[in-house]
Amino acid sequence: MLIVSLAPPCRAAEGTGQQASAASDAGPLYAGAGARARRALVVVIDRIGIDDLVDTGLPSIDRLTREGGTALMNVRIRSDLYGLGSYVVIGAGGRAFAGPDAGLAFESGEQLVQGANLEVSAGRVYTSRTGRRAPPGSVANLYIEEMKQLSDTPMATSTPGLLGQAARDAGLRVAVVGNADSSIPAVFTGAASQAQPVELARVSPPPTRSYPMDYTIHREISGIAMDSQGLAPRGDVSSDLVAYIPGKSLPTTDFDRLVVRTRDALASNELVVVDMGQTSRVDEQAPLYQERKLEQSRRGALARCDAALGRILQSVDLSRDLVVICTPTPTRKMIEDGELLTPVVAAGPGLQPGTLLTAPTTRRPGLVTNFDIAPTVLSFLGVSAPADMEGSVFESTGRPTSLPEIASRRSSVVYAYDARPAMVKLFAISGIVVLLLALIISLVRRELLEGHPFFWLVIVMALFSGPLVYMLAPLIPVRALYWSMPIAVVLELAAGSVALFFFVLLGRRISRDAEGAGREGNSSDSRSPAWAVPRALFALVSVTLVVVLVDPFIGAPMSALSPFGTSVVLGARYYGIGNLYMGVALGAALLVACLLPSLFPRALGTRLRLVVAAAAVLALTVAIIGFPRLGAEVGGLITGVVASLVVLMKLAGWKIGWRHVVAVAAVLVLCVVLLLLADVILPGPASHAGKEVSRIGGKGISDALAVITRKLEANYKLTFASIWRLFLLMGIISALVWRKTLRMFFEVDERYTGMGAMWLGLSIAMVIALVFNDSGIEAAGALMVFFILPALALWLGLRRPVGPEEVTEPVGQSQGI
Numbered sequence: 001m002l003i004v005s006l007a008p009p010c011r012a013a014e015g016t017g018q019q020a021s022a023a024s025d026a027g028p029l030y031a032g033a034g035a036r037a038r039r040a041l042v043v044v045i046d047r048i049g050i051d052d053l054v055d056t057g058l059p060s061i062d063r064l065t066r067e068g069g070t071a072l073m074n075v076r077i078r079s080d081l082y083g084l085g086s087y088v089v090i091g092a093g094g095r096a097f098a099g100p101d102a103g104l105a106f107e108s109g110e111q112l113v114q115g116a117n118l119e120v121s122a123g124r125v126y127t128s129r130t131g132r133r134a135p136p137g138s139v140a141n142l143y144i145e146e147m148k149q150l151s152d153t154p155m156a157t158s159t160p161g162l163l164g165q166a167a168r169d170a171g172l173r174v175a176v177v178g179n180a181d182s183s184i185p186a187v188f189t190g191a192a193s194q195a196q197p198v199e200l201a202r203v204s205p206p207p208t209r210s211y212p213m214d215y216t217i218h219r220e221i222s223g224i225a226m227d228s229q230g231l232a233p234r235g236d237v238s239s240d241l242v243a244y245i246p247g248k249s250l251p252t253t254d255f256d257r258l259v260v261r262t263r264d265a266l267a268s269n270e271l272v273v274v275d276m277g278q279t280s281r282v283d284e285q286a287p288l289y290q291e292r293k294l295e296q297s298r299r300g301a302l303a304r305c306d307a308a309l310g311r312i313l314q315s316v317d318l319s320r321d322l323v324v325i326c327t328p329t330p331t332r333k334m335i336e337d338g339e340l341l342t343p344v345v346a347a348g349p350g351l352q353p354g355t356l357l358t359a360p361t362t363r364r365p366g367l368v369t370n371f372d373i374a375p376t377v378l379s380f381l382g383v384s385a386p387a388d389m390e391g392s393v394f395e396s397t398g399r400p401t402s403l404p405e406i407a408s409r410r411s412s413v414v415y416a417y418d419a420r421p422a423m424v425k426l427f428a429i430s431g432i433v434v435l436l437l438a439l440i441i442s443l444v445r446r447e448l449l450e451g452h453p454f455f456w457l458v459i460v461m462a463l464f465s466g467p468l469v470y471m472l473a474p475l476i477p478v479r480a481l482y483w484s485m486p487i488a489v490v491l492e493l494a495a496g497s498v499a500l501f502f503f504v505l506l507g508r509r510i511s512r513d514a515e516g517a518g519r520e521g522n523s524s525d526s527r528s529p530a531w532a533v534p535r536a537l538f539a540l541v542s543v544t545l546v547v548v549l550v551d552p553f554i555g556a557p558m559s560a561l562s563p564f565g566t567s568v569v570l571g572a573r574y575y576g577i578g579n580l581y582m583g584v585a586l587g588a589a590l591l592v593a594c595l596l597p598s599l600f601p602r603a604l605g606t607r608l609r610l611v612v613a614a615a616a617v618l619a620l621t622v623a624i625i626g627f628p629r630l631g632a633e634v635g636g637l638i639t640g641v642v643a644s645l646v647v648l649m650k651l652a653g654w655k656i657g658w659r660h661v662v663a664v665a666a667v668l669v670l671c672v673v674l675l676l677l678a679d680v681i682l683p684g685p686a687s688h689a690g691k692e693v694s695r696i697g698g699k700g701i702s703d704a705l706a707v708i709t710r711k712l713e714a715n716y717k718l719t720f721a722s723i724w725r726l727f728l729l730m731g732i733i734s735a736l737v738w739r740k741t742l743r744m745f746f747e748v749d750e751r752y753t754g755m756g757a758m759w760l761g762l763s764i765a766m767v768i769a770l771v772f773n774d775s776g777i778e779a780a781g782a783l784m785v786f787f788i789l790p791a792l793a794l795w796l797g798l799r800r801p802v803g804p805e806e807v808t809e810p811v812g813q814s815q816g817i
Helices: 016-023 059-067 086-092 122-130 144-150 162-169 255-268 278-284 291-313 332-336 373-380 403-444 446-450 453-464 466-475 481-516 523-527 529-554 557-561 579-599 607-626 634-651 658-681 688-699 701-719 724-741 744-751 755-772 776-797
Strands: 040-044 069-074 105-107 111-114 118-121 139-141 174-177 182-185 213-216 234-236 242-244 251-253 271-275 322-326 341-347 355-358 367-369 395-400
Touching (some): 040 291, 040 373, 059 291, 086 162, 086 373, 111 122, 118 122, 139 234, 162 174, 162 373, 234 255, 251 278, 251 291, 255 271, 278 291, 341 403, 403 446, 403 453, 403 557, 403 776, 453 466, 453 481, 453 529, 453 776, 466 529, 466 579, 466 776, 481 529, 529 557, 529 607, 529 776, 579 607, 579 634, 579 755, 579 776, 607 634, 634 658, 634 776, 701 776, 724 744, 724 776, 744 755, 744 776
Parallel strands (some): 040 271, 040 322, 069 355, 069 367, 174 271
Antiparallel strands (some): 069 341, 105 139, 182 213, 242 251
């Protein structure tokens, strides 16, 4: 364990401005030629949320929001409990892993105490661990090798220190200033600080009746500025920037010294990274605060950071320089609440004043990721981002905004994230219960199922309308789960019932009109449930398909906040059609295509017309799902192409043999190649697939294998964690039992031409979706909705209600539509 003397930070804060000025006259940080044409300043004010910036009187931050762009930033906390690795992620421009020791960085000349009061410089420790020399004045992260080892995994997409390395390779000078060092009571080292404090030497000898404090090292800021060797060429992260104010329980940032060091760094470096520190110190000890005192301390710390920022900005020209204010880590409470979106502000050339920021990574106004900061800085400085960086450059949307508006946007996104698990479980468990109950009744008292078709049809149609209701749910201004769940149930029942009984009443009216005109033939058919059910299904599924396919054209505002959408808080997918709605869209398109011959027998009287009409529906759906600027779903494209071709061949009356399998494979390869070419050639940002092609071109087949491994691992874990696996399993069991006991699929196939093709196409689609999608279990579960529910509904439509003297009898083939 490393130990360093507490003596330096024990000085008082008074007079530090002059001391800092004197200190600024020497050292590599302050040496060098004059500033170049452009400079980038990245300022970290950590562990705050957007609410901390709203109506709190922060003139410097308010000025930057007026003169630049503002957004929420997804911090992608995955690899550690408290998210300190987010600093390393920012510096990597992609997914890299840091571990609990990411903040243990020191100036090369800082003295560490090792063993029995033996002092050794941080530079020598760095050399002994890496075999490399830490130049005088540089900042060395002593755990760079640990970070590299942790990031040497298929789950990582980048490497630590990529930003600093790219800047250094381009001949740019980089400096890092500041720290968030703190101290806590020794007994709390394992509980109150999840940031893995390092034990430093305590004041010796301690005064009578005094107790030791552990001095914790928090220099994670080095992870943004360091290169691939863990070195920032120039900097000051030492305890000289920490002071103790009489009467205050916490150490504090010496803002006078920090401002002077930052101004000097700006005078001689193209990239300067600064940690204000004070908000981090307060939040680190949040569990030890009374709530009101915590809020006071947080506001006071933020006000002091803002004041220091204003002084630093005096050395910045926003017409020439780039300033990025970011928060790598949310507060403890935000993390506990699942609120992983923090504020980011950027101002400088090319960024329109007072607007929302976005990035091609998210394609969503007002949302960027911590992957995007490094590419933005490098692009501004005229350096191409390395292929390893997943992020993209910030862009201005041109949409005026304000901090309250962004806070409101955050509330909607976080609510969607919080509500998603409960709402998905509501739908899936409801489906499981209905199928299980119907299955038991069909085996025990079949007449209760066959004799009351309208009762069961209302329930089944309500479930079937779920994907549409969930897609439109964001339009309902309700932000309370205890209201959202019953409202969703009511809307499902309403949508399913309206669709069903509209066609029931329409059928009866057609029958009456036909009888009044003395016509025969279709009157009895129109009065039958077998006439109404397929039309009700067709109406619901057509509206669902249209809504899902139109959403990407308008920026996917509904799927972004839908309980069936992919939450932006999770950071798995920001744009396009997610896996669940990919399954919905494909299942809906297959059902529409296979109902066409039964509903439009005259208009589609020949096989050619039928195949052309079905192909048009399926081709449009698959094209939107796979197109990189819309659905951006490669797995969906693969699933859709294979399933669609199989269905079209069955509708054409072909018997599928090996030649057809080879033809399907050839068409699939052609479609994927065309997709990737379009992604690379078309103007605008590339999708995930296009970026991956570029990465593989730069790194070789090893990166492709890493991607496959990462996707398989994620898919495997999700399969055994998602509620959709139970719905899928229940659907499979129900289908197998009903196929034998009720002859459900045979009766439906005989009555409705084309449904046999749908069963085969959906079965193949579910298997392929499980294999080729990141969260294939969700896509397969959504496809099962369009497999088992229409089968049950159409079979129920062939039943007749049982009265006192009636007998249950299936509708025969002679009653064709």
